[in-house]
Amino acid sequence: MSEQFxxxxxxxxxxxxxxxxxxxxxxxxxxxxxxxxxxxxxxMIKGLYHWARVCGIGVGPDDLYEAHxxxxxxxxxxxxxxxxxxxxxxxxxxxxxxxxxxxxVASMLAVEMFFPQVYGRAFLTxxxxxxxxxxxxxxxxxxxxxxxx
Numbered sequence: 677m678s679e680q681f682x683x684x685x686x687x688x689x690x691x692x693x694x695x696x697x698x699x700x701x702x703x704x705x706x707x708x709x710x711x712x713x714x715x716x717x718x719x720m721i722k723g724l725y726h727w728a729r730v731c732g733i734g735v736g737p738d739d740l741y742e743a744h745x746x747x748x749x750x751x752x753x754x755x756x757x758x759x760x761x762x763x764x765x766x767x768x769x770x771x772x773x774x775x776x777x778x779x780x781v782a783s784m785l786a787v788e789m790f791f792p793q794v795y796g797r798a799f800l801t802x803x804x805x806x807x808x809x810x811x812x813x814x815x816x817x818x819x820x821x822x823x824x825x
Contacts, residue, residue: 704818709769711815715777715808716766723759726752747794751787755780774812781805 701709728734729752730741741749758780765773787794788802 702819702822704815704822708815708819711812712766712769712774715812716763716773719759719763719766719777719780723756723763726756726759730756745793747791751794755784758783774816778809778812781809785809 732740741752744752758776762773762777762780765776767773785802785805788798788805
């Protein structure tokens with residue numbers, strides 16, 4: 677039932693080193709990766725903020741999780757989970773991380789713009805999220821243009 681492992685199997689577990697004969701990433705790709713790491717930090721903070729709201733950390737007695745509407749509760753738990761998952765994927769600069777982050781951003785934009793009864797209509801949040809989305813798309817295009825065909 678159990679498989680035997682050999683020494684060559686362990687060599688496949690070695691970490692990847694960027695400078696071991698591989699070409700370094702381009703300028704725009706490096707900027708995109710830096711942007712993804714910053715967004716990972718922001719997503720981590722947002723996810724922890726939403727979990728703090730769920731757990732009642734730093735809120736008043738009249739602002740507890742149970743006192744809010746079901747729509748607010750559902751959205752808060754959704755963003756608590758998706759922001760933390762996006763943070764991990766963005767930090768790894770994985771394609772799935774960007775997809776999860778884009779889903780989180782699009783969802784927050786939709787909630788803020790079309791469902792003001794959930795969190796209220798915060799135009800600053802809409803502008804910030806839309807600006808970050810636009811910046812990501814611009815960096816992704818510039819990074820793709822510097823890649824060889």
